[in-house]
Amino acid sequence: xxxxxxxxxxxxxxxxxxxxxxxxxxxxxxxxxxxxxxxxxxxxxxxxxxxxxxxxxxxxxxxxxxxxxxxxxxxxxxxxxxxxxxxxxxxxxxxxxxxxxxxxxxxxxxxxxxxxxxxxxxxxxxxxxxxxxxxxxxxxxxxxxxxxxxxxxxxxxxxxxxxxxxxxxxxxxxxxxxxxxxxxxxxxxxxxxxxxxxxxxxxxxxxxxxxxxxxxxxxxxxxxxxxxxxxxxxxxxxxxxxxxxxxxxxxxxxxxxxxxxxxxxxxxxxxxxxxxxxxxxxxxxxxxxxxxxxxxxxxxxxxxxxxxxxxxxxxxxxxxxxxxxxxxxxxxxxxxxxxxxxxxxxxxxxxxxxxxxxxxxxxxxxxxxxxxxxxxxxxxxxxxxxxxxxxxxxxxxxxxxxxxxxxxxxxxxxxxxxxxxxxxxxxxxxxxxxxxxxxxxxxxxxxxxxxxxxxxxxxxxxxxxxxxxxxxxxxxxxxxxxxxxxxxxxxxxxxxxxxxxxxxxxxxxxxxxxxxxxxxxxxxxxxxxx
Numbered sequence: 296x297x298x299x300x301x302x303x304x305x306x307x308x309x310x311x312x313x314x315x316x317x318x319x320x321x322x323x324x325x326x327x328x329x330x331x332x333x334x335x336x337x338x339x340x341x342x343x344x345x346x347x348x349x350x351x352x353x354x355x356x357x358x359x360x361x362x363x364x365x366x367x368x369x370x371x372x373x374x375x376x377x378x379x380x381x382x383x384x385x386x387x388x389x390x391x392x393x394x395x396x397x398x399x400x401x402x403x404x405x406x407x408x409x410x411x412x413x414x415x416x417x418x419x420x421x422x423x424x425x426x427x428x429x430x431x432x433x434x435x436x437x438x439x440x441x442x443x444x445x446x447x448x449x450x451x452x453x454x455x456x457x458x459x460x461x462x463x464x465x466x467x468x469x470x471x472x473x474x475x476x477x478x479x480x481x482x483x484x485x486x487x488x489x490x491x492x493x494x495x496x497x498x499x500x501x502x503x504x505x506x507x508x509x510x511x512x513x514x515x516x517x518x519x520x521x522x523x524x525x526x527x528x529x530x531x532x533x534x535x536x537x538x539x540x541x542x543x544x545x546x547x548x549x550x551x552x553x554x555x556x557x558x559x560x561x562x563x564x565x566x567x568x569x570x571x572x573x574x575x576x577x578x579x580x581x582x583x584x585x586x587x588x589x590x591x592x593x594x595x596x597x598x599x600x601x602x603x604x605x606x607x608x609x610x611x612x613x614x615x616x617x618x619x620x621x622x623x624x625x626x627x628x629x630x631x632x633x634x635x636x637x638x639x640x641x642x643x644x645x646x647x648x649x650x651x652x653x654x655x656x657x658x659x660x661x662x663x664x665x666x667x668x669x670x671x672x673x674x675x676x677x678x679x680x681x682x683x684x685x686x687x688x689x690x691x692x693x694x695x696x697x698x699x700x701x702x703x704x705x706x707x708x709x710x711x712x713x714x715x716x717x718x719x720x721x722x723x724x725x726x727x728x729x730x731x732x733x734x735x736x737x738x739x740x741x742x743x744x745x746x747x748x749x750x751x752x753x754x755x756x757x758x759x760x761x762x763x764x765x766x767x768x769x770x771x772x773x774x775x776x777x778x779x780x781x782x783x784x785x786x787x788x789x790x791x792x793x794x795x796x797x798x799x800x801x802x803x804x805x806x807x808x809x810x811x812x813x814x815x816x817x818x819x820x821x822x823x824x825x
Contacts, residue, residue: 326478328342328343329479336561357392363379412607413734415740417448430442456722489528522556530571533552542575553572566599604731726766767808
């Protein structure tokens with residue numbers, strides 16, 4: 296008995312000791328991992344993977360995979376970002392998730408869509424989540440962060456569509472859900488301030504924007520190890536000087552920002568800084584530096600574009616696979632319904648036949664008819680040739696009709712696609728080099744075949760001809776209305792318009808306008824001076 300009691304006491308002491316030695320709270324680990332995204336994405340990935348391997352909690356795994364996905368997105372590696380993000384969809388965990396984690400996974404998908412420039416899909420998810428009163432009124436700190444991020448994403452979507460008023464309103468709403476209790480809250484707050492400055496610059500409120508950015512830089516100087524946010528702040532400040540025409544000050548701030556991240560894999564931000572440096576050096580006629588940074592920009596842009604396209608293809612494939620399964624289910628449903636109708640009809644016939652047989656004993660005439668019917672049945676068995684179409688053939692024929700109808704685009708669907716195209720043409724998204732038929736169909740949530748058919752019928756040209764004409768019309772309008780563009784080289788105009796080469800831009804420009812870009816610029820310049 297004493298021995299048994301001693302064993303129990305030893306077990307309890309070991310349990311207490313092990314509990315005291317257990318790992319820190321997961322919230323602290325996750326907050327540290329999130330902070331590492333902005334310090335060094337590679338360190339973040341390694342750190343998060345080390346926790347992911349040992350943590351068996353499904354919800355913790357989802358949080359860690361999302362952090363890793365964001366780190367890859369910071370690097371511009373969208374293939375890995377989509378791959379790690381899609382694992383949570385394939386893991387079969389969704390049915391057992393808490394309400395918070397269900398909202399978290401939906402937010403992650405919206406974020407992933409936005410990273411891939413699929414803004415319409417992102418906005419649909421965000422609007423649906425923000426219509427949930429339960430989510431908005433939650434006192435849970437983790438839920439409040441999700442709401443703050445959702446409003447931030449919505450602000451970015453409005454900013455992309457040049458609706459700066461709505462973008463600023465959503466940044467205000469995002470800030471209402473932040474409490475600065477942890478690093479994630481603080482980082483989101485700093486990002487919101489920098490995004491606000493960007494939209495104020497677009498509204499030509501230059502001094503107000505400058506004041507915000509300078510205050511952010513002063514705050515970041517007090518923090519330790521915030522290279523990404525500091526570089527982003529200097530990049531924002533350079534825009535102020537660019538708009539003021541002070542290109543040397545813009546260059547000075549861009550180089551300060553670049554020095555913070557030059558040896559870190561923040562490829563998306565590096566690409567923006569390289570592009571801005573090339574523009575500013577071009578403006579002060581420093582051809583050597585212009586070519587240097589334009590080359591760096593082109594190299595990193597090529598890699599990121601390739602990664603983005605591959606990521607889009609992967610995510611579109613997942614969506615189309617899901618849609619195909621849904622269509623297959625609908626077709627199978629139609630076939631099952633038809634078979635049910637055939638069965639019911641057969642049962643009715645059998646019931647009528649039974650009723651007919653029941654009258655046999657009451658009516659001799661009916662009996663004669665029945666005898667005749669029986670003889671005919673025997674003849675049919677002897678001579679199987681029958682002019683009636685067998686039921687199996689009827690089923691096949693109707694299946695073919697159903698299949699044919701399912702492939703036919705309706706007038707309502709065509710009008711819906713045309714309306715979406717008109718709305719899309721109002722944005723500048725067609726200037727992106729990544730724009731393709733599959734990407735546009737994914738953004739609109741429209742079948743690729745239907746979209747191609749509508750463009751061919753309504754625009755009188757294929758997708759490439761359609762988007763190239765939009766690009767040429769856009770740059771031609773800018774050349775006519777904004778004299779700044781008349782000073783740019785044709786190669787820069789081609790790059791700005793989304794064309795892959797100078798020659799392709801020149802050829803298509805002439806086919807649309809009837810003259811070469813240089814001739815068009817000379818004509819515009821002549822009209823301005825006369």
